Amino acid sequence: MARITLRQLLDHAAEHDYALPAFNINNMEQGLAIMEAAEAVNSPVIIQASRGARSYANDIMLARMIDALAEIYPNIPVCMHQDHGNGPATCATAIQYGFTSVMMDGSLMEDAKTPATYEYNVEVTRKVVEMAHACGVSVEGELGVLGSLESGMGEAEDGHGFEGVLSHDELLTDPDQAVEFVERTGVDALAIAMGTSHGAYKFTRKPDGDVLAMNVIEEIHQRLPNTHLVMHGSSSVPQELQDIINQYGGAIPQTWGVPVEEIQRGIKHGVRKVNVDTDNRLAITGAIRKILTEKPHEFDPRAYLKPAKEAMRQVCQDRFVQFGSAGHADKIKALSTATMAKRYVSGELNAKFGAAAKKAAAE
Numbered sequence: 316m317a318r319i320t321l322r323q324l325l326d327h328a329a330e331h332d333y334a335l336p337a338f339n340i341n342n343m344e345q346g347l348a349i350m351e352a353a354e355a356v357n358s359p360v361i362i363q364a365s366r367g368a369r370s371y372a373n374d375i376m377l378a379r380m381i382d383a384l385a386e387i388y389p390n391i392p393v394c395m396h397q398d399h400g401n402g403p404a405t406c407a408t409a410i411q412y413g414f415t416s417v418m419m420d421g422s423l424m425e426d427a428k429t430p431a432t433y434e435y436n437v438e439v440t441r442k443v444v445e446m447a448h449a450c451g452v453s454v455e456g457e458l459g460v461l462g463s464l465e466s467g468m469g470e471a472e473d474g475h476g477f478e479g480v481l482s483h484d485e486l487l488t489d490p491d492q493a494v495e496f497v498e499r500t501g502v503d504a505l506a507i508a509m510g511t512s513h514g515a516y517k518f519t520r521k522p523d524g525d526v527l528a529m530n531v532i533e534e535i536h537q538r539l540p541n542t543h544l545v546m547h548g549s550s551s552v553p554q555e556l557q558d559i560i561n562q563y564g565g566a567i568p569q570t571w572g573v574p575v576e577e578i579q580r581g582i583k584h585g586v587r588k589v590n591v592d593t594d595n596r597l598a599i600t601g602a603i604r605k606i607l608t609e610k611p612h613e614f615d616p617r618a619y620l621k622p623a624k625e626a627m628r629q630v631c632q633d634r635f636v637q638f639g640s641a642g643h644a645d646k647i648k649a650l651s652t653a654t655m656a657k658r659y660v661s662g663e664l665n666a667k668f669g670a671a672a673k674k675a676a677a678e
């Protein structure tokens with residue numbers, strides 16, 4: 316199928332009360348794993364590439380890989396999304412390579428480390444929205460800085476994110492500011508901060524409301540019932556995936572992720588995109604460690620990459636089912652970015668506020 320925009324996918328998800336997992340990709344095996352899982356349960360797909368992924372795989376390789384995946388799976392709508400764009404240039408080049416959606420993460424400065432001011436965030440995001448919407452491409456913005464409510468620290472595990480102490484205000488998206496941000500920027504989707512962070516080490520115990528502030532999502536959803544909310548850092552870090560790695564020579568200290576039931580609670584309150592990367596990394600690493608330990612004579616990369624792909628497929632398939640996107644792929648007919656561009660111009664995709672939002676949400 317032709318590539319689909321994030322906006323069209325999330326509008327469909329909102330209409331049918333589900334969310335889509337957004338899986339990160341760096342190589343062919345991850346792409347095949349996502350698509351095999353989607354095909355198995357008839358789910359539409361969001362594939363996202365970070366700046367690191369783009370430089371690891373090469374933009375041309377990535378773009379052609381997505382073309383190949385779409386050709387191999389003609390019945391699965393695929394959105395190609397830039398994860399954590401750090402400025403207009405990153406978003407513009409993504410669009411040039413055929414991405415149908417970009418994230419402008421203006422919660423951080425262009426170095427992807429220093430927390431930005433609110434005004435900077437509004438300005439840079441608005442600029443990207445103007446450019447992307449002219450191309451029919453969707454935009455995700457972010458308000459609030461990801462980090463731990465347990466430690467009060469920003470997260471820098473993946474090489475991006477703030478490394479120092481953040482205030483409670485920075486770590487939690489302010490619901491009133493969220494309304495103003497959506498109004499001033501025109502984003503299609505809004506990533507919010509409520510205690511999740513990237514990577515495996517999110518929580519030192521099973522999270523409760525003190526460290527995973529799902530109530531923030533509910534408050535924002537109440538004020539912005541028509542805005543698609545995005546949860547970053549939403550891997551669940553399953554115990555069994557930690558155990559496999561440790562059983563076969565790894566050393567992952569005990570850790571907790573975002574429980575699937577908390578994500579499902581979010582989905583009842585406007586969460587439409589859920590970012591998952593770490594769980595797939597854990598699944599892949601566990602499978603590779605297992606094979607290399609059990610078969611130390613093995614040196615054909617396919618011998619460990621095939622089980623690695625299979626382990627990732629299982630994680631993806633589980634999330635498609637758990638987030639409710641399974642069963643929806645064949646109900647969606649992708650609109651071209653040219654059609655989406657016209658829809659933006661017509662104003663029909665403008666965010667709704669106040670009474671208009673409540674009315675639209677009730678329909």
Ligand SMILES: O=C(CO)COP(=O)(O)O
Pocket residue numbers: 339398399512513514515546547548549550551590591592593594
């Ligand atoms: O948010 C993410 C990518 O943007 C991924 O989060 P995890 O590290 O929890 O998988």
Ligand SMILES: O=C[C@H](O)COP(=O)(O)O
Pocket residue numbers: 339365366367368398399473475513514592593
């Ligand atoms: O944003 C976080 C994703 O897990 C991507 O991570 P990365 O920047 O290491 O590719």
Ligand SMILES: [Zn+2]
Pocket residue numbers: 399513547548590
């Ligand atoms: Zn993220």
Ligand SMILES: [Zn+2]
Pocket residue numbers: 533536537583584585
């Ligand atoms: Zn709600």
